[in-house]
Amino acid sequence: DIQMTQSPSFLSASVGDRVTINCKASQNINRYLNWYQQKLGEAPKLLIYNANSLQTGIPSRFSGSGSGTDFTLTISSLQPEDVATYFCLQHNSWPYTFGAGTKLELK
Amino acid sequence: EVQLVESGGGLVQPGRSLKLSCVASGFTFSNYGMNWIRQAPGKGLEWVAYISSGSSYIYYAETVKGRFTISRDNAKNTLYLQMTSLRSEDTALYYCARHVTYWGQGVMVTVSS
Numbered sequence: 001d002i003q004m005t006q007s008p009s010f011l012s013a014s015v016g017d018r019v020t021i022n023c024k025a026s027q028n029i030n031r032y033l034n035w036y037q038q039k040l041g042e043a044p045k046l047l048i049y050n051a052n053s054l055q056t057g058i059p060s061r062f063s064g065s066g067s068g069t070d071f072t073l074t075i076s077s078l079q080p081e082d083v084a085t086y087f088c089l090q091h092n093s094w095p096y097t098f099g100a101g102t103k104l105e106l107k
Numbered sequence: 108e109v110q111l112v113e114s115g116g117g118l119v120q121p122g123r124s125l126k127l128s129c130v131a132s133g134f135t136f137s138n139y140g141m142n143w144i145r146q147a148p149g150k151g152l153e154w155v156a157y158i159s160s161g162s163s164y165i166y167y168a169e170t171v172k173g174r175f176t177i178s179r180d181n182a183k184n185t186l187y188l189q190m191t192s193l194r195s196e197d198t199a200l201y202y203c204a205r206h207v208t209y210w211g212q213g214v215m216v217t218v219s220s
Contacts, residue, residue, distance in 0.1 A: 060186055094166045095166070
């Protein structure tokens with residue numbers, strides 16, 4: 001199985017900060033990497049698909065980059081409504097596997 | 108608007124069975140592969156099972172293979188997960204998802220005596 005190592009597991013930042021979250025795959029997953037946002041009590045929401053494509057309706061302050069084994073989610077200017085847990089998912093091969101998640105809080 | 112509504116969860120004793128349903132609306136259900144994904148309390152996400160649009164391709168996580176069965180009824184826009192020989196470690200919030208794009212709100216399954 002492909003292991004997804006996500007970092008950091010916890011992040012505290014201020015409104016307006018640039019925030020980056022990383023996922024590293026244990027083997028090449030090409031660009032088959034998605035990023036999700038999950039707010040407390042809500043279903044996960046797709047933010048970025050296939051490493052760098054912004055899902056419809058998602059603010060442009062969210063972006064993704066990377067290919068192969070190393071991927072990054074960037075929030076260019078953190079907003080209060082971005083407080084959530086973020087996680088990555090590789091869908092290159094079965095079984096699909098998730099990162100452990102990054103809990104993002106406001107400083 | 109894509110909607111996925113899960114049902115069928117609850118409290119069940121170890122070794123017993125339970126069947127989850129997920130009713131889809133807002134898209135052509137028969138065109139999409141579907142997944143079940145779960146999240147144990149305080150834990151990360153685990154993919155459980157996948158079924159292709161026409162049910163030709165089905166995959167399971169090793170942790171549920173031989174115990175869980177994924178199926179679908181395209182005429183009823185409904186996805187199913189038949190769970191048997193349930194264990195305490197199957198306790199989780201179960202989500203259905205349209206491939207990996209849209210997720211339902213989830214349904215809780217608690218396996219306990």
